[in-house]
Amino acid sequence: MSDKLQIKKLHALSSENRKFSFTIPLKNKIRIGKRDYIVQLRADDKHGPYVLWKNRKYPVEIVRSRQNRYEILFNDISYTFTVETPFSLQRMKVLNAQRGKTEQESVRAPMPGKIIDVLVREGSPVLRGEPVVILEAMKMQNEIQSPVNGIIKSVSAKANTNVMKDDILVEIKVD
Amino acid sequence: MKIKKILIANRGEITIRIMKTARLMKINTVVIRTAVEPNAMYLSFADEIYDNTADDSEIPVFLNIEKLISIALKTKADAIHPGYGFLAENAYFAQKCLENKIIFIGPSPDALYKMGNKTIARKLALNNGIPMALGSEGNISNEEEAVDIASKIGYPVIIKAASGGGGRGMRIVRKSEEMEKFFMIASKEAEKAFNDPSVFIEKYIENPKHIEFQILGDTTGNVIHLGERECSIQRKHQKLLEEAPSCALDARLRKKMGNMAVRIAKAVDYYSAGTVEFLLDSDRNFYFMEMNTRIQVEHPVTEIVTGIDLIEQQIRIANGEALKFRQEDIKLKGWAIECRINAEDVQAGFAPDPGKIEKLSLPSDPYVRIDTGIRAGSAIVSSYDSMIAKLIISGKDRKEAIKNCKMALDKVWIKGTKTTLPFFRMLVRNEKFQNGDFTTSFIEKDLDKYYFNSEYEEMLAAWLATKLFVEENLEENSIAVDFENVKELSPWLLNKRINQF
Numbered sequence: 278m279s280d281k282l283q284i285k286k287l288h289a290l291s292s293e294n295r296k297f298s299f300t301i302p303l304k305n306k307i308r309i310g311k312r313d314y315i316v317q318l319r320a321d322d323k324h325g326p327y328v329l330w331k332n333r334k335y336p337v338e339i340v341r342s343r344q345n346r347y348e349i350l351f352n353d354i355s356y357t358f359t360v361e362t363p364f365s366l367q368r369m370k371v372l373n374a375q376r377g378k379t380e381q382e383s384v385r386a387p388m389p390g391k392i393i394d395v396l397v398r399e400g401s402p403v404l405r406g407e408p409v410v411i412l413e414a415m416k417m418q419n420e421i422q423s424p425v426n427g428i429i430k431s432v433s434a435k436a437n438t439n440v441m442k443d444d445i446l447v448e449i450k451v452d
Numbered sequence: 453m454k455i456k457k458i459l460i461a462n463r464g465e466i467t468i469r470i471m472k473t474a475r476l477m478k479i480n481t482v483v484i485r486t487a488v489e490p491n492a493m494y495l496s497f498a499d500e501i502y503d504n505t506a507d508d509s510e511i512p513v514f515l516n517i518e519k520l521i522s523i524a525l526k527t528k529a530d531a532i533h534p535g536y537g538f539l540a541e542n543a544y545f546a547q548k549c550l551e552n553k554i555i556f557i558g559p560s561p562d563a564l565y566k567m568g569n570k571t572i573a574r575k576l577a578l579n580n581g582i583p584m585a586l587g588s589e590g591n592i593s594n595e596e597e598a599v600d601i602a603s604k605i606g607y608p609v610i611i612k613a614a615s616g617g618g619g620r621g622m623r624i625v626r627k628s629e630e631m632e633k634f635f636m637i638a639s640k641e642a643e644k645a646f647n648d649p650s651v652f653i654e655k656y657i658e659n660p661k662h663i664e665f666q667i668l669g670d671t672t673g674n675v676i677h678l679g680e681r682e683c684s685i686q687r688k689h690q691k692l693l694e695e696a697p698s699c700a701l702d703a704r705l706r707k708k709m710g711n712m713a714v715r716i717a718k719a720v721d722y723y724s725a726g727t728v729e730f731l732l733d734s735d736r737n738f739y740f741m742e743m744n745t746r747i748q749v750e751h752p753v754t755e756i757v758t759g760i761d762l763i764e765q766q767i768r769i770a771n772g773e774a775l776k777f778r779q780e781d782i783k784l785k786g787w788a789i790e791c792r793i794n795a796e797d798v799q800a801g802f803a804p805d806p807g808k809i810e811k812l813s814l815p816s817d818p819y820v821r822i823d824t825g826i827r828a829g830s831a832i833v834s835s836y837d838s839m840i841a842k843l844i845i846s847g848k849d850r851k852e853a854i855k856n857c858k859m860a861l862d863k864v865w866i867k868g869t870k871t872t873l874p875f876f877r878m879l880v881r882n883e884k885f886q887n888g889d890f891t892t893s894f895i896e897k898d899l900d901k902y903y904f905n906s907e908y909e910e911m912l913a914a915w916l917a918t919k920l921f922v923e924e925n926l927e928e929n930s931i932a933v934d935f936e937n938v939k940e941l942s943p944w945l946l947n948k949r950i951n952q953f
Contacts, residue, residue, distance in 0.1 A: 287918050287921065287922070289914035289915075289917045289918050291910065291914065295910070297910075297911055297914035297915070297918075299914075299915060299918045301922065302922075303915075303918060303919055303922050307908075307911070307912075307915060309908070316912060316915060318916065318919060323811070323813060324811060324813070324865060324867075325810060325811045325867050328912055328916060330908070330912055335909070335912065336811075336865055336866075336867055337913075337916055338867060339920065342920065345921060345925075347917040347920055347921070349913045349916055349917050350870070351905075351909055351910075351912060351913035351916065352874070352905065352909055353866070353870065353871055353873045353874050354799065354874050354903055354905050354909065355797075355799060355870065356910055356913040356914070356917075358913070358914055358917040358918075360917055360918055360921035387800060387801065387803045388800075388803040388804050388805075389804075389806070389834055390834070393640070393644065394640065408633075408637075411637070411640075413644070414803075414804055414834065415804040415806075415834060415836075415837060415838050417620070417688070417690070418620070418637075418641045418644070418645075420637070442803075
């Protein structure tokens with residue numbers, strides 16, 4: 278599916294649902310109050326990419342990019358935006374209204390490490406905040422807790438195995 | 453000087469720190485090249501490198517006692533400095549050095565053993581009249597016994613590993629129903645980390661400050677303290693920021709706590725550098741927690757306010773020299789703050805974020821000292837800790853040190869991993885922190901946001917996301933998004949893409 282249309286505006290929607298709108302073609306100027314400020318994306322050997330804003334360099338990086346979704350690291354803090362056209366924004370609102378509550382929750386490894394212990398098995402009931410897996414990463418043992426009340430649907434974590442960040446550890450059917 | 457050549461049984465910044473002092477003292481150093489970090493920065497500072505990259509043992513060489521002794525003998529090193537972590541507090545290692553006529557730069561095996569075993573250390577403290585939190589007499593064997601003791605001393609209690617330290621094998625229990633679960637977790641963690649599942653119980657002091665005293669002792673029986681460090685800014689018992697001195701102490705309390713610290717060190721005939729940790733409650737009562745029998749990560753803040761090189765003292769003491777100063781010679785001057793800049797994702801609960809450091813630029817102002825083992829191109833590997841650098845800031849007083857710290861933090865430029873920088877940028881702007889109004893539960897309880905961003909940063913990031921979208925998708929003011937074709941970019945690629953724009 279390909280959209281081909283004229284657009285005058287784009288909206289960057291943050292994961293906390295804050296909306297930042299920019300006119301297209303995109304300018305290197307941002308208006309704050311009554312003044313325009315120049316913003317530039319640059320790069321050099323010493324710093325790598327950076328944004329120049331009010332005489333200060335801010336380190337920037339793309340951490341992830343997928344379709345219209347961007348995870349940006351700006352001054353060491355990550356932000357996730359979806360960039361929406363006026364049409365896609367409208368479509369998203371409709372879709373969001375249709376989508377019901379999630380029924381299944383995956384517990385993922387928050388960091389790479391080694392599974393020390395799996396504290397639940399298939400069919401066990403879990404409460405929100407209850408530890409399900411003990412994961413060791415960088416000399417610390419971390420309790421990975423259930424984000425929801427529910428029943429364990431499947432367990433993929435095995436003791437004494439290594440996992441990568443975002444690997445699914447257990448899946449929970451939400452009560 | 454008997455010591456002519458030191459094998460440093462460690463890696464990273466502390467290895468470089470030790471080499472800097474050794475060089476000033478005209479002592480040669482040997483370091484070990486490992487397969488995990490064959491190009492690490494510390495290797496380029498050494499007089500001699502022992503190549504251990506062919507070692508296929510499962511144990512890291514820095515934990516392999518037999519191997520380290522054989523390397524010391526092979527390279528004709530007459531002393532071993534263990535740094536911190538690894539074998540730094542291992543009595544058996546110190547004993548093995550002794551047996552092989554290698555000088556262990558640290559305390560005696562006996563002191564290491566007694567202070568390393570927290571139940572023995574507790575008894576020693578009790579017998580010497582050091583204030584202590586109520587707790588179990590010795591180790592406890594099961595959760596029933598734990599519940600029993602806890603009901604006597606009252607909840608909350610803390611379960612600690614007898615052979616523990618550094619925050620591992622510790623769990624706070626607030627009610628008896630939690631005991632079974634936490635007892636199991638603490639005991640398992642202790643067994644894994646220290647090869648000893650035994651744990652004991654102490655009354656948990658709510659909202660204390662963590663205050664520790666730097667100790668120096670020599671082999672002729674002199675013991676002095678070099679004042680305190682404030683280490684209350686910690687998360688899950690991992691320290692993030694330390695200062696010297698502490699604004700919670702006045703001269704009188706400093707003297708009282710310092711005397712107690714010296715007393716417990718003398719109880720084990722302590723020599724070398726060591727640290728006595730106390731908890732200080734809101735009524736200014738203090739309780740002995742443990743003694744760390746090694747040089748500590750946060751030792752630089754003490755060096756700045758006392759002007760004493762602690763590594764030099766460790767080496768001189770190991771060489772058999774007596775301390776050149778007495779307690780009354782120790783004067784604290786100015787203020788020092790250390791920020792531990794780690795490869796951690798502050799926005800994801802400080803999860804480690806290992807990776808390659810692509811760019812690194814650090815400030816060089818006169819009020820900044822940097823201790824690091826990382827340079828651009830280095831990797832933060834998941835087998836070791838996540839430290840990138842220690843940013844050590846000085847000022848004539850706390851206010852100036854915080855102001856300097858704020859400026860220095862904005863000059864640190866690190867690319868390749870997420871770091872704890874945004875956390876410190878927030879902390880130095882926090883009013884409670886500025887007023888000295890914080891305890892060990894500060895991060896958990898008093899903060900609603902773990903990072904700082906100035907007013908327009910999110911908007912600028914949004915502009916950048918929009919710019920990328922435009923460059924990728926817009927042709928002559930029209931849009932062509934192919935939603936079927938999913939693109940996965942590898943991270944940290946912006947540099948290459950800017951050149952295409």
